[in-house]
Amino acid sequence: MDQAVVAQDIKRSDLLEMYFYLRLTRSLEDRITALYRQGRIVGGVYTSHGMEAIAVGYASALQPNDVIAPFHRDMGAFLIRGFSPGEIIAQYLGKQAGPTKGKDGNVHMGDLKRGVIGFVSHLADNMPVAAGAALAFKIRGESRVAFAGTGDGGTSRGDFHEAMNFAAVRKLPVVFFCTNNQYAYSTPVRYQMAITDVVERAKGYGMPGEIVDGNDVAAVYLASGRAIAKARSGEGPTFLEFKTMRMHGHSAHDAATYVPSTLLDDWKTKDPILRAEQLLMQLGYGDESYFHEVGERAKKEVEAGTEFAERSPLPEGQETLVGVFATEDEVLP
Numbered sequence: 457m458d459q460a461v462v463a464q465d466i467k468r469s470d471l472l473e474m475y476f477y478l479r480l481t482r483s484l485e486d487r488i489t490a491l492y493r494q495g496r497i498v499g500g501v502y503t504s505h506g507m508e509a510i511a512v513g514y515a516s517a518l519q520p521n522d523v524i525a526p527f528h529r530d531m532g533a534f535l536i537r538g539f540s541p542g543e544i545i546a547q548y549l550g551k552q553a554g555p556t557k558g559k560d561g562n563v564h565m566g567d568l569k570r571g572v573i574g575f576v577s578h579l580a581d582n583m584p585v586a587a588g589a590a591l592a593f594k595i596r597g598e599s600r601v602a603f604a605g606t607g608d609g610g611t612s613r614g615d616f617h618e619a620m621n622f623a624a625v626r627k628l629p630v631v632f633f634c635t636n637n638q639y640a641y642s643t644p645v646r647y648q649m650a651i652t653d654v655v656e657r658a659k660g661y662g663m664p665g666e667i668v669d670g671n672d673v674a675a676v677y678l679a680s681g682r683a684i685a686k687a688r689s690g691e692g693p694t695f696l697e698f699k700t701m702r703m704h705g706h707s708a709h710d711a712a713t714y715v716p717s718t719l720l721d722d723w724k725t726k727d728p729i730l731r732a733e734q735l736l737m738q739l740g741y742g743d744e745s746y747f748h749e750v751g752e753r754a755k756k757e758v759e760a761g762t763e764f765a766e767r768s769p770l771p772e773g774q775e776t777l778v779g780v781f782a783t784e785d786e787v788l789p
Contacts, residue, residue: 462675463739466674466677468741470677471736472741474677474732475673475742476754477508477516477536478512478728479754480754480758481508481512482508482754483751483757484535484541484758484761485505485531486505487545487762488503491548492708497561500562500709501548501709502529502708503531504529505704506671506704507670507703508531508729509670509731510530510635511529512532512536512676513674514631514633515533515536515537516677517680518603518680519601520571521571521598521600522601522684523573523586523601523603524572524573525582525586526573527582527605527606528577529635531544534565537567539567542768546764547563549561550770550771551768552769552770554765557778558775559771563575569789578615580606582605583605583615583632584619585604587604587623589630589788590623591626594626600629601687602628602629603684604619604631605696606634606635607636607637608638608640609643609648610640611657612648617657620632620693623693624662624692627693629688630687630693631684631693632695632696633680633698634655634695634697634698636670636700637670637701638702641706655697663692663695667699671699671700671723671726671728672731673731674735680696682694701726702715703720703723703724733747
């Protein structure tokens with residue numbers, strides 16, 4: 457379907473805001489990768505390059521009081537939830553100003569006050585937690601939704617299936633998604649599962665599912681909005697499969713020589729920023745001058761964030777024990 461037809465129900469201001477966050481996510485993760493190459497960041501760097509539309513689209517469709525349980529390619533969701541580029545770069549540099557106050561140098565971060573459940577490396581572990589949050593919302597009688605996902609490889613883990621089954625049986629207000637970027641590290645989808653589409657797995661739990669173009673931010677926004685509305689109205693969970701492509705290795709240290717170059721060349725033409733610009737031009741909402749202006753604004757935010765993070769102090773030794781265990785003011789509000 458024509459992109460402009462798909463986007464006709466989205467406000468102009470929302471489309472422009474999502475475009476900005478696409479550019480901000482790309483600029484921020486490019487800077488993080490550069491800091492890694494310079495030896496400034498120790499450990500893994502996992503980015504969403506070429507997949508930014510997924511996190512930006514779903515996070516934009518949620519209400520502020522909803523909760524997300526993101527994973528390591530959802531940088532746009534962190535930004536939309538109010539994490540600044542400075543905070544995030546400080547996190548990667550192990551600085552006191554990062555969300556974990558220097559306890560981690562990766563994207564393992566969260567903040568319940570901003571409705572973000574902290575992420576750990578084991579993919580799909582966040583999904584039972586999101587189901588638990590949704591159960592709390594249902595018990596409390598609150599009009600809130602939890603939104604959580606994993607990669608295609610994560611859907612083969614037991615915690616994914618346990619979360620799906622429990623949420624479906626209890627008709628919980630939760631939306632699950634799969635970022636199908638076609639590779640679980642170096643394993644292509646065809647070697648992971650005997651089904652063509654990951655969304656087929658939802659049928660085993662009596663859960664509705666939908667395949668979505670993960671490189672079209674408008675399509676992601678609208679599909680997420682439909683699933684969120686169903687969950688909020690008491691109709692239970694939905695499973696969304698966002699089809700996309702990982703345009704680099706599993707992390708910054710991985711050259712991805714196992715991925716055919718022709719496949720990457722094909723997906724370069726479907727870049728989510730390029731797709732968004734084509735849509736905005738088609739709707740008369742933007743031109744090359746506007747796109748350049750937004751790109752420069754995003755770069756300036758990242759530059760300011762980098763300077764902030766570099767000026768920030770490292771944590772003191774005694775701070776390692778602070779914030780490790782939950783207190784009354786650190787539980788899900």
